[in-house]
Amino acid sequence: PDVDDANCRLLGPFALVVQALMGILVVGTLVWKRQRERPRRPWKIWLLDITKQMLGQLFVHTLNVLLSNFVANVGDENPCSLYFLNILVDTTAGVAIIYATLRATTHFLTTVMGLKGCVSGQYTDGTKRGRGKASRPRLSYWSKQLGMYFFALFIMKVIVTLLFVLFPFLFALGRWLLGLFGEAKNVQVLFVMCIFPLLMNTMQFWLVDSLLR
Numbered sequence: 001p002d003v004d005d006a007n008c009r010l011l012g013p014f015a016l017v018v019q020a021l022m023g024i025l026v027v028g029t030l031v032w033k034r035q036r037e038r039p040r041r042p043w044k045i046w047l048l049d050i051t052k053q054m055l056g057q058l059f060v061h062t063l064n065v066l067l068s069n070f071v072a073n074v075g076d077e078n079p080c081s082l083y084f085l086n087i088l089v090d091t092t093a094g095v096a097i098i099y100a101t102l103r104a105t106t107h108f109l110t111t112v113m114g115l116k117g118c119v120s121g122q123y124t125d126g127t128k129r130g131r132g133k134a135s136r137p138r139l140s141y142w143s144k145q146l147g148m149y150f151f152a153l154f155i156m157k158v159i160v161t162l163l164f165v166l167f168p169f170l171f172a173l174g175r176w177l178l179g180l181f182g183e184a185k186n187v188q189v190l191f192v193m194c195i196f197p198l199l200m201n202t203m204q205f206w207l208v209d210s211l212l213r
Contacts, residue, residue, distance in 0.1 A: 055146065097156040
């Protein structure tokens with residue numbers, strides 16, 4: 001059954017609490033992943049890598065919520081089903097799009113343009129300081145890589161949006177899946193904003209973390 005905006009609020013108090021808890025859990029899984037790495041990244045490098053992901057995820061999450069609410073208001077769709085579909089595609093086909101875009105962008109900026117600091121995960125120019133110590137990470141390199149990641153995410157969202165336009169049957173699939181929860185709005189929000197994104201975003205974060213490191 002269709003569920004109106006009052007029954008499934010992506011920006012309601014319950015949804016915001018659920019999203020905050022999900023963010024904490026996802027970061028916790030990334031800390032656990034770092035502890036199992038061999039070789040293990042220094043905390044400073046790990047934090048630079050992870051802040052790119054977190055800022056990028058905030059960007060995508062904001063787009064997903066705004067797009068879901070906008071399309072729901074215009075097309076009389078359930079915002080939770082739209083958000084569910086966005087998460088599903090973002091964390092599957094979206095990862096491949098991000099990977100391809102980052103590779104192409106990195107090749108263009110480093111090989112064609114000859115710019116430094118555009119290789120993801122490399123924040124120094126490789127020179128040594130006194131006593132053989134490695135040079136400190138450069139914020140300018142991190143900023144370039146963050147911009148490249150945002151660009152890849154933007155391209156991914158454009159392609160995903162086009163997929164929804166080309167394959168409208170996906171909306172029916174989302175409505176059917178969330179229709180299994182009936183009118184239980186908090187259960188819908190819990191599944192759409194926490195349980196499902198936690199599983200899928202953890203997988204996506206681990207894959208993207210390997211791309212950005």
